Amino acid sequence: MSAVAGISYTRPKAGIGVVRSVGAGLLILLGGFAIAGPLVIPSDPAAQDLSASLAPIGGDYLLGADHYGRSLLARLAHGARLSFGMAFLTMLAAAIPGVLLGLCAAWKGGRTERFLELVATIVLALPGLMLVLLFLAFSPGNYGPLFLGLSLTLWVEFYRVTKATTKTVLAQPHIEAARMLGFNSRYILIHYVLPVIGQMIATLSAFAMATAIIAVSTLSAISVGLQPPTPELGGMIVELLPYYAEAPVHVLLPAALIFLLVLGLQLLAPGDRA
Template identity: 85%
Template sequence: MSTIGNMTSTRARTGVGTARLAGAGLLILLGGFALLGPLFISSDPSTQDLGASLAPIGGDYLLGADHYGRSLLARLAHGARLSFGMAFLTMLAAAVPGILLGLAAAWKGGWAERMLEFVATVVLALPGLMLVLLLLAFSPGNHGPLFLGLSLTLWVEFYRLTKATTRTVLAQPHIEAARMLGFGSRYILVHYVLPVIGPMIATLSAFAMATAIIAVSTLSAISVGLQPPTPELGSMIVELLPYFAEAPVHVLLPAVLIFLLVLGLQLLTQGDRA
C-alpha cells in the first residue's frame, strides 16, 4: 500500500493529457464490461460443465473455460464488477471521513487535531495488509471485514492530505481578508479551499482504488480474502495456476484484467507536464 503514501508528497498535475484520456477511455471500456457484461452474458459464472474442462478460446466458450468447465468470459465479467465495486466503495468509505476530519482538524486545531493525529499515527504504525488480516481473522472470506479493513487503512491518506493542504490555503492573506470582510466559513470552504484540494483528492481517489484492487486480488490469491467459487480475479489466477502448462492463456486472462484496471486508474492520475 505504499502507492498511497508516495502520492501524498506530490501535487496533482493539471490539464487533460493524452495519458489521462487514454486512462479514462480504458476505464470506460472496462467499466462497461464489468457493469453490462453480466447482464448480456447468459452463462452463469458458477455453472460447471466438466466435459468442457479447460476448453480453448472460441467455440462454445468465447474466452474458454476453466478446469471446472465454467465460462471464463462470465467469470471475468463478474470478477471485474466485484473488483470495481469493492474498490469504489472502499475509496468512498475512506475518502468521506478522511476529507471531513481533515477539514475539521485544519479549521479547528487544538485537542481535536491532536486526537486525530494520534489515531492516524496508530493506524499507520500497523502495516496496511496486517490491519486487513486482523479483521479478516474474525470472518475469513467475507466482503465486510475486507472492505472495512481497507477503508480503515486508506482514510489516513485522505485525512492528512486534506488537513495539510487546507491549512496552507487558510494561511493565505486573501483568506484573512475574506474573513475580515465578513465571509463565513462555508463561503471560504466552497470558493477557496475545495477548488484547491479537489484535484488532489481526485488523484488520490484513483490511487486508492488501484490500491484496493491490488489488495483484494492479493489477499484472495493467498486464500485469506474472498474464497472460491466467488469469481474474484486473484483467486481465479491461483485456481488456474496448476494448469498453466495446458492452458497458459486461461491463467493470464484474469492477470491481464487486473493489470488493465490498475493501468487505467494510474493513467487517469496523469496530466500535462510542464
C-alpha cells in the first residue's frame, strides 16, 4: 500500500496459488526435457533405421521409433525445444513492442494514439492465420516468416490491453496528486503503472505462448509450416497418423506433449485462483 497526499492505493496481490504452482512445476519439467533432452539423448532425431520401423516402446527405443525408424524420444525432445523456443521468442517479439506502444499511446494521446490505433485496426482486419500464411508464402517451411507472422498477429493484444489499463491508471486522483508533488513520469511509470499492468502482461504472455505453440503445430500439420524432417510436434502427428492402427501410442505421444505444454501455460497464467 502506498499513499500520495492522503490518497491510498493498493497494489495487486503478490504470491502464487496452488493451480499456478502446478502449472509452473509442469513447465519446469517440460522445459528441462526440452533443454536437456537433446543434450543427453545420444540419438540423432533425423537418423533412420528402417529395420526398426514402428518399434514399440521399450527395448532399444525407450519411447519407440517412427515409420522411418527414428527415435521418438529424440524427436520429441527436439520438438519440445523447438515449440518452446519459438513460442517464447514469438511472445517476446509481440510483447515488447506491444507494451511500449501501448504506454506511448496512453501517455501521449492525440495523433500518436490515433495513428497507433489505425495500425492496430489494419492488422486486426486480417485474420491471424491469414497474416501468417501471407508471410509463409514468400518462404514456406522456414522459421523467419513463421516467427514474424505470429509476432505481428499477437502484438495488438498487448498494445490494446496496455493502453486501456494505463489510461485508466493515469486518470486516477493519486496520479494527479503525485504530479502535483513533483514526481516525474519515470517515477509514476515504475511505481504506479507497471505494478498494475504487470500481472495482465504476464497473463497475456502465457496465453500468447500457448497460442504460438498451437499455431506452429497446426501450420506444420497442414503442410504450410515447418517441413519434414524437422522434428516439429504437429508435423510428427501427421507423419504418424497413417500408422495409427499399428502404433496408436506413437501418434498420441507428440499430441500429449503439445497438450501438456499448453496446459502448463494456461495453469501458470496469473489470476485470482487458489
